[in-house]
Amino acid sequence: MNKKLYGNAVVGQSGGPTAAINATLSGVIAGALKAEEIDTVYGMRNGIEGFMDERFIELNEIFSNDEALDLLAQTPAAALGSCRRKLPNPESKEEKDIAFYEKLFSVIEKYNIRYFFYIGGNDSMDTVAKMTRYASAIGYDIRIIGVPKTIDNDLVMTDHTPGFGSAAKYIATTVQEIIRDCAVYTVKAVTIVEIMGRDAGWLTASAAIGRVVNGIAPDYVYLPERDFDDERFFADIEKAFEKHPNVVIAVSEGLQYADGRYVGEGTQSGSTDVFGHKYLAGTGKALELAVKARFGCKVRSVELNLPQRCAAHLLSETDISESIRIGAGAVKAATEGVSGEMMIFTRKDGAEYYCDVEHKSVLEIANATKCVFDEFINDECNNVTDECCKYLLPLIEGEWDTKYEKGLPKHIIL
């Protein structure tokens, strides 16, 4: 495993974009450009889809200076493009599946790819796992590494995921601003902020971080980890009205009733994505209408929507520097002989927050979901604990020094 492997590298991005996935890309590129084992560094456009079509972009020249790498790190979304393609089972005996892998590995051979870096979420780690199995089966010497990203923070094994910290910072900041905005009037009003997160409530939990910073946080935080109940919800609101007229509530888009129905089900399309995930929208809207009907007061819902994952004008310094570090760490691990693994963060004990960059078998990681821990959710199921806020806080700390041009943040387009 420790012999030196010489050849070219390719890097791709897959799954939903984040504000930090390009920071990880810049880390991979910087690491690969420095690695003596790696010659040409290719970027595949639109993930594995572009790879199959040999839509490559040579990155060595473009990123020969640090300025381009810095600009890439502050550019939101996936600069190489992304895809949502589920790979067939590598052990499949179906002709089209066999043909798929033969084509995939013929491209790998044609470009003398010996290093394959895939930056993505849960579904992308599934791709890494399958390619690793196939490579092993045919005995092709290649190092395949998954580098995680997801704003959802729902990957197991890693302390947190790159991209989550910046999304959490945006959410915590925006919710505090909304609380200020809602506080200006004296009439009773309920404001419901809908936050992303299908199965895991980490992003919604982030709305509460302010509590351990300046004491300002939503009245309630409802996570998808707990069954939602309309009557308990109404009782919570009534209690909050006893304290102040402006009630602010954070809810996860993935809230479900005990019988499995989604809270937003009435106002959603019901369609599913290619991985079979139900497409959700409208949890906030559904609750807005319910509260309006029950209390007759002013009610508003705010869906934070796409800016949660692409608001690169408000990046967590911790998140971006870690995202760069984990990208570079992937290259280092690969050149040292690691393959079929996903890069992870391990939080060190001690007063000062610090995470080591390590790696774990991707087989242990793919297709599992890390939900918000039980001890992070209060007994009333309507908020997170201070312990949760303290776990989350260091991930949003520090402000990335974003470069602007004529009033707008600068982005790089590949």
Added chain:
Amino acid sequence: MNKKLYGNAVVGQSGGPTAAINATLSGVIAGALKAEEIDTVYGMRNGIEGFMDERFIELNEIFSNDEALDLLAQTPAAALGSCRRKLPNPESKEEKDIAFYEKLFSVIEKYNIRYFFYIGGNDSMDTVAKMTRYASAIGYDIRIIGVPKTIDNDLVMTDHTPGFGSAAKYIATTVQEIIRDCAVYTVKAVTIVEIMGRDAGWLTASAAIGRVVNGIAPDYVYLPERDFDDERFFADIEKAFEKHPNVVIAVSEGLQYADGRYVGEGTQSGSTDVFGHKYLAGTGKALELAVKARFGCKVRSVELNLPQRCAAHLLSETDISESIRIGAGAVKAATEGVSGEMMIFTRKDGAEYYCDVEHKSVLEIANATKCVFDEFINDECNNVTDECCKYLLPLIEGEWDTKYEKGLPKHIIL
């Protein structure tokens, strides 16, 4: 008019909050603290409503240091609270209206108020106009000044309004980030960004500013100043698909068909606010459903919602420094004898952008709406002109140096 008038001052905020209304407040406070004619500086809580109830807060002590003023300038929403109260006609012979003004001016006398600063939008200038008429009728010596704020930029006479620049910067930045986010996939998709602005399209127009900065802007921008037409809209989208698969469109919440129906009417509550303005929501959602039905492709709508007016983490340096300056200018004008006027910005000719702070009779201003100029809208009624972008650009330039504490922007709470 030029005799010195000694006494106390009161300042209030009214109407919808913005990210800059507290910057103007800090300017008024700083100016009033320095003015030898002014002794105590009161803040009225919740605008004229709090004034009637004598809910005052003494500001001299709290803002005796620059740090508190700086913190106020970066705090979103109305730190003193706001209200939406329409004053009765001061010439009314109705008993309750007479009683209202008698009470109002008894409070003014009780606190020896000689300077009354009211920071607000169109509706608030109506308040200033009415109070001025009443003061004049009873011969009470007081200087009443309106200081504009509105993210909508729809006040006449002034080049632009404080608060608009920061909202425009947030919109232009966020739309560019959404464009990056949408560009990652290769499948046909339409993303519709709904932007605030009931009657005037200035905020929606701001989505296009990037065009004169880095060439990146939405495919189309639809303003409420032009009748909306579904078929023309569909034809526009078809044309955009010829160029690229990811179509991004900015629409104003106030879009109307030629027959006067609001585009979002189907999905809205139809209720009106106390000034009789129709409450709108759902223009983006309505168009999302229409495009989905027509094209069958992936469609998404993003309502920028409250963050447009409260995202103080992304302030335009131009806007905030001007907002402070116009607040201080109001105090200067008042001590020099001006009353019944609204402070305005006058843009100077020349290569370098600069606005003078001046004042105009509030009677010419109240209840009029400044719409986007004809020459700022293209002939196809589906975008703004470069000239429009060039007018808007300086208003978003510069980044305010926001202070953070443990990862979150610092706010002051009064």
